[in-house]
Amino acid sequence: MRVPDGRISGRFGRVEPRCRVRQLVLGLLSDLPRKNCWTIAEHAGGATPDGLQHLLGRAKWDADQVRDDLREFVLEHLADDQAVLVIDEAGDLKKGTRTVGRIENAQVAVYLTYTSRRGHAGIHRALYLPASWTRDADRRERAAVPDTVAFATKPQLAQRMIERALDTATPAAWAAGDEVYGDNPKLRTVLEARGLGYVLAVSCTHRVPTPAGPQRADHLAKRIPRRAWQKLSAGRGAKGHRWYDWALVAITTDDLTGHRHLMIRRNRSTGELAYYHCYSPRPVPLSTLVKVAGSRWTVEETFQSSKGLTGLDEHQVRGWDSWHRWVTLALLAHAFLAVTAALERPEQALADDGTSPDGLIPLTCNEIQRLFTALIVQPARDTAHLLRWSTWRRRHQARARHSHYRRRAALHP
Structure with missing residues (x-):
C-alpha cells in the first residue's frame, strides 16, 4: 500500500505544499516521541518549522x-x-x-x-x-x-x-x-x-x-x-x-x-x-x-x-x-496504519488467546509503525544539522521567555 499522502496530493495546487504535506504525514507516522511542527521539521531535515506552520495556517487547501x-x-x-x-x-x-x-x-x-x-x-x-x-x-x-x-x-x-x-x-x-x-x-x-x-x-x-x-x-x-x-x-x-x-x-x-x-x-x-x-x-x-x-x-x-x-x-x-x-492529517496517518493492519490480519479464526495458527498475534498498528519507520521513514542526520536545531530552539525559547517576563512585569508593576 502506498504512503497516504499520495492519495491527497491532488488537493494541493503547488509543489511546495505537496512536499510539505508529505513531510508532515511521514513525520506523523514516525516514532518521534513528540510530534509537532518543530520536531517534524527537524526530523525531515528542514532548517525551521516555518514551512509546516505555513502549510497548517496559511496555505490554500x-x-x-x-x-x-x-x-x-x-x-x-x-x-x-x-x-x-x-x-x-x-x-x-x-x-x-x-x-x-x-x-x-x-x-x-x-x-x-x-x-x-x-x-x-x-x-x-x-x-x-x-x-x-x-x-x-x-x-x-x-x-x-x-x-x-x-x-x-x-x-x-x-x-x-x-x-x-x-x-x-x-x-x-x-x-x-x-x-x-x-x-x-x-x-x-x-x-x-x-x-x-x-x-x-x-x-x-x-x-x-x-x-x-x-x-x-x-x-x-x-x-x-x-x-x-x-x-x-x-x-x-x-x-x-x-x-x-x-x-x-x-x-x-x-x-x-x-x-x-x-x-x-x-x-x-x-x-x-x-x-x-x-x-x-x-x-x-x-x-x-x-x-x-x-x-x-x-x-x-x-x-x-x-x-x-x-x-x-x-x-x-x-x-x-x-x-x-x-x-x-493525523486521522489519515492513523487510517493508513489501521487499514494496513486490517489487510494483514489473517482470514482464519484466531485462538482464544488471540494468536493465529502460526503462533503469532496479528500485526498491530504499533508494530506496523515500527516497521514503517525502520524501512521507510527514518532519515540519517549529521551532527551539524542537530546542532543547528539546538541553537534555533534555544533562541526561540529565549525570545518566548523574554516576552513572557515582560508581560508579567507589565501586569504586576
Whole structure:
C-alpha cells in the first residue's frame, strides 16, 4: 500500500505544499516521541518549522476535501453493509487562552469512527465550539472562526457527521455512542428516519415508554426475572472476551415502524448495570444488539492509538483552519496504519488467546509503525544539522521567555 499522502496530493495546487504535506504525514507516522511542527521539521531535515506552520495556517487547501479522501480510503478497504458508525467526543488539555474552542484548559471535539468486521478507523471530526466562544466576536476573529459557524451541541455535531456519511453512500447498518448521544431524543429520531439502527447508551434516569406510562430505566431493570438474563460476549478485548449478562425490555410506542428495546448490561463481577436504547428497522436477536454495543469501544481504541502513534492531540495550533488540518492529517496517518493492519490480519479464526495458527498475534498498528519507520521513514542526520536545531530552539525559547517576563512585569508593576 502506498504512503497516504499520495492519495491527497491532488488537493494541493503547488509543489511546495505537496512536499510539505508529505513531510508532515511521514513525520506523523514516525516514532518521534513528540510530534509537532518543530520536531517534524527537524526530523525531515528542514532548517525551521516555518514551512509546516505555513502549510497548517496559511496555505490554500481544503481540509474537508482531504477528510472526504480519508473516508474514501477507509471505505475502499473496510466497507461493510453491517458496519457501525461509532460517535464519541475527546478532550485534549491545551494551554493558551487563544486556542480555538478552549474552555477550562481543554479543547473538545467529536469524532466518527467507521467500524466493520474488517477493522476500524476515524473518518470524520468536528471541533466543539462552546457558546462562550460563538458569542465572543474578538475571540472568533483571533482564531479565524468562519462567520457561518454557530453554536452546536455535541449531539448536533454527531447528527451532522452521521448524516454526511449516509449522504455520501457510506455503507452502514448501525450507530453507537455513549449517554451524551443516547439521551438526546432528536438524534434518535433522525437516525430512525434515516433507517439506521442504533444501540445508544442512556443514563439510569432515562425514561422508557410502557403501557403503564414512562418508567425510569433503572426501575425497569429491577423487575427483570432471573431467567431473562443471558451471558454473552461484547467482543474480544486486550484480555480476552468481555463477558456480561444481558436482558431486553420491549419499548411500546404508537409508531408501528421498527423495533425498540431497552437493553441492560450487568457486570458479572460487580453487578453494575448499564443501559442502552436500541432501535432496528427489522427484528434482530439480542446477540446482534450486544455486538453493536461492544463496537463502541473501537472509538476509544482509535483515540488511544491515534494519539499515541500519530500525534492527534499533540498539535500546537490555535486557529480554526489549522486545527482541522492537523487533525485530518493525523486521522489519515492513523487510517493508513489501521487499514494496513486490517489487510494483514489473517482470514482464519484466531485462538482464544488471540494468536493465529502460526503462533503469532496479528500485526498491530504499533508494530506496523515500527516497521514503517525502520524501512521507510527514518532519515540519517549529521551532527551539524542537530546542532543547528539546538541553537534555533534555544533562541526561540529565549525570545518566548523574554516576552513572557515582560508581560508579567507589565501586569504586576
